[in-house]
Amino acid sequence: MIRSLASAAPPPKASRQKKDALFELAARAAIAAEQARSGGVAAVEKAAKAESRRYLRTGLELVASGIDVEAIDLAFAAAQASAAASTAAGDGGPELELRLSLVAVKGIASGEHPYVLMRRMTARLGSEYFEKAESWILERIRRRRVRGDSLVVPGDMPDVVRSLALDKAGLERAIRTAGRDVTAAALAGCPQESVDLAKPLFGKIGGAVLEDDAAYLRSRLSGDEIAQAQSAFLDVVKGLEEGGDLVLGEADSVDEDPAFVAELTRSILGLDAATIKAALRASDGRLLAAAMQGMEPAAHNRILQALPNKDARRILDAIDEADPLPRGAVRSAGRQVASLLLAAAKAKKALKPALERLAAIRDWPD
Amino acid sequence: MIQWNADLARRLACREEEKRALAPLIRRLMELDRKARSSGFLSLEEELREADDPLLAVGLRLVMEGLSGEALEDILATYLLAEERSGWPFLKACVIVEGLIALAESDDPSFMARKLVAYYGADRALAVLEELERPEPATPAAGR
Numbered sequence: 001m002i003r004s005l006a007s008a009a010p011p012p013k014a015s016r017q018k019k020d021a022l023f024e025l026a027a028r029a030a031i032a033a034e035q036a037r038s039g040g041v042a043a044v045e046k047a048a049k050a051e052s053r054r055y056l057r058t059g060l061e062l063v064a065s066g067i068d069v070e071a072i073d074l075a076f077a078a079a080q081a082s083a084a085a086s087t088a089a090g091d092g093g094p095e096l097e098l099r100l101s102l103v104a105v106k107g108i109a110s111g112e113h114p115y116v117l118m119r120r121m122t123a124r125l126g127s128e129y130f131e132k133a134e135s136w137i138l139e140r141i142r143r144r145r146v147r148g149d150s151l152v153v154p155g156d157m158p159d160v161v162r163s164l165a166l167d168k169a170g171l172e173r174a175i176r177t178a179g180r181d182v183t184a185a186a187l188a189g190c191p192q193e194s195v196d197l198a199k200p201l202f203g204k205i206g207g208a209v210l211e212d213d214a215a216y217l218r219s220r221l222s223g224d225e226i227a228q229a230q231s232a233f234l235d236v237v238k239g240l241e242e243g244g245d246l247v248l249g250e251a252d253s254v255d256e257d258p259a260f261v262a263e264l265t266r267s268i269l270g271l272d273a274a275t276i277k278a279a280l281r282a283s284d285g286r287l288l289a290a291a292m293q294g295m296e297p298a299a300h301n302r303i304l305q306a307l308p309n310k311d312a313r314r315i316l317d318a319i320d321e322a323d324p325l326p327r328g329a330v331r332s333a334g335r336q337v338a339s340l341l342l343a344a345a346k347a348k349k350a351l352k353p354a355l356e357r358l359a360a361i362r363d364w365p366d
Numbered sequence: 367m368i369q370w371n372a373d374l375a376r377r378l379a380c381r382e383e384e385k386r387a388l389a390p391l392i393r394r395l396m397e398l399d400r401k402a403r404s405s406g407f408l409s410l411e412e413e414l415r416e417a418d419d420p421l422l423a424v425g426l427r428l429v430m431e432g433l434s435g436e437a438l439e440d441i442l443a444t445y446l447l448a449e450e451r452s453g454w455p456f457l458k459a460c461v462i463v464e465g466l467i468a469l470a471e472s473d474d475p476s477f478m479a480r481k482l483v484a485y486y487g488a489d490r491a492l493a494v495l496e497e498l499e500r501p502e503p504a505t506p507a508a509g510r
Contacts, residue, residue: 010447116437119428123444130424169406176407176472180432201406206431 011099011124012092019125022100025053026121027136029104032060033114034140037216041066044108055079055098059105069109076102100124111216113209115140134205141208142313153189153223157230160237161190165197170246172201178236184213185221185229192297200320207320257327260364261294264334267357268299271345276306279344280337285318290325290333331364338362377452378485384454385486388461392482392498395465396475398426403474407432421445421459425466434470442466461485 014022032047039046041064048060055076062075073080076098083095100121107117115137122133152158164171175183175198187195187210195214199207217226240246268276280288280303292300292315304312325333338361345355401409407430414430417423425442433441442463451459461482468478479498483491 010450011444112437116433119433119441120437120444123441123448126448127420127424127445130427134427169404172406173403173472176432176434176470180434201408202432203408203430206433210432 011126012087012095014093014096018093018096019129022097022125023122023129023132025056025097026100026104026118026125026133029056029101029108029121030114030118030136030140033104033108033112033117036063036108037111037114037212053097053101055101056104059101060108063105063109067109069106072102072106072109096124113213113216115205115209137205141204144208152191153226153230155189155227155230156234157186158190158194160234161187161194161197164237164246167247168201171198173246174233174237174240175201177240178233180210180213182229182232182236184210185217185226186233187214188218188221189223189226189230190214192300193293196319200322204320257294257331260331260334260361261296263357263364264291264294264338264361265296265299267338267341267354267361268295268302270354270357271302271341271350272348273302273306275341275344275348275350276303277308278348279340281307281311283337283340285314286322287333287336288315289318289322290330291337292319293322293325294330294334328366331366335362335364338364377456378460380454380457385457385490387454388457388482388485389494389497391458391461392465392479392494395462395469395482396479396498398465399469399473399475399478402469403472419458419462421449422462422466425462429466429470434467438470439463439467457485 028047028051032044032051035043035047044060044064048057048064051057051060059072059076062072067075079098080095083098086092086094103121103124104117106112107120112120118133118137122129161171164174178186183198187198195211199210201207202210221229237246288303292303304315307315338358342355342358342362345358398410398413401413410426410430414423414426417426421442424445425438428438428441446456446459446463449459464485465478465482468481473481476499479495483494483498486494
């Protein structure tokens with residue numbers, strides 16, 4: 001249902017130069033949206049102070065003052081009349097800027113994801129800015145590499161996600177049917193592994209949005225609200241299964257050997273950053289990504305923090321691109337990584353217990 | 367269902383022979399839906415490369431990213447209005463947008479078809495629906 005068509009008007013015409021300037025304004029607004037989600041009112045106030053364009057600055061000030069999203073149009077009523085008059089006089093620039101700023105301000109006030117907001121804003125500039133917006137977003141993703149903390153709400157959700165992930169189309173159907181808002185809220189209470197299984201289904205940008213939204217909601221929703229979202233997600237899965245649209249796989253084939261995961265994790269947490277860096281900075285990203293499927297999130301963080309940013313990004317890219325692997329493949333990768341770590345640990349004269357633990361993993365039986 | 371205003375309705379007007387070209391387009395959108403449902407949305411990458419309409423290419427990319435609901439509709443409607451199409455190109459664009467929204471909502475192909483045949487008008491919608499639900503004729507490039 002194309003509801004927006006009936007009420008929307010064509011975007012006013014503006015010069016290329018004005019549109020380029022508005023692209024920059026959209027980028028600043030998207031960054032403000034990002035900061036607002038992590039820094040709250042203080043971040044919005046700071047962005048308002050730094051903003052030179054009147055409409056966006058005023059809008060940010062209104063958001064910082066706690067204005068209701070519904071009241072934003074009303075607050076700009078006089079400005080809308082004046083901008084429309086400019087358009088009638090042949091200059092659509094002010095009206096285009098106002099419309100774009102209103103989209104920005106409403107998005108920031110409602111906590112919309114900055115990349116979705118960037119898409120919305122730049123749509124007003126025409127399809128020729130689509131690729132430019134995409135490049136901008138991808139660059140932000142490339143630079144932003146933060147693995148969120150996990151908050152695990154007890155329940156079946158992680159196991160169900162793992163089972164669904166055996167058939168990617170099945171997991172995707174469940175997520176799309178549940179809706180991204182419900183899914184992000186449900187994933188907010190899952191280990192990072194669940195997010196890692198879901199996000200490749202939506203490409204780099206969509207995956208980053210899902211991961212960010214889950215992290216954002218983790219800090220905003222109560223445990224009960226997250227549990228409700230998980231219950232709603234599981235109801236959707238059940239409904240799809242009963243309707244024959246979905247078949248839950250047997251999780252065992254990707255489920256890791258808990259003893260192996262615990263031991264590999266403990267070994268990595270027991271190593272110093274220099275040893276990890278020496279062993280893994282030049283390692284094959286795909287190998288490490290596969291091995292990381294057999295580690296707990298604490299070990300992921302330990303490795304990524306030990307590596308230089310460039311190498312950490314390379315590994316994270318490989319994780320994004322990796323499919324969930326069967327137990328045997330993960331274990332094999334884990335053994336190879338243990339072997340690399342063991343060589344580095346010996347060279348750094350690590351303590352005997354650390355060496356023994358790594359050797360045990362290297363020789364872990366099938 | 368669809369909220370039209372008088373100006374938009376006027377822009378939709380086109381010749382009957384032009385309207386006939388809608389069926390292959392609807393078939394193609396239904397095919398995208400089937401493929402997404404069976405192999406996942408990222409499998410639409412190939413269709414994305416072959417998309418001859420910029421609105422379809424942009425919309426598919428957004429749907430693959432997981433965008434849906436009000437945000438998707440807002441973005442696609444904005445592109446649609448910015449292009450100032452009218453007549454057959456506008457009708458085609460409306461069907462593409464409506465189809466992409468249905469795709470993003472995970473409508474099954476037959477439900478999608480029921481939404482899209484409305485663009486034929488009440489007098490022809492049922493006949494076209496019957497035609498669409500018959501097995502596809504052997505023209506793999508139809509609608510492209």
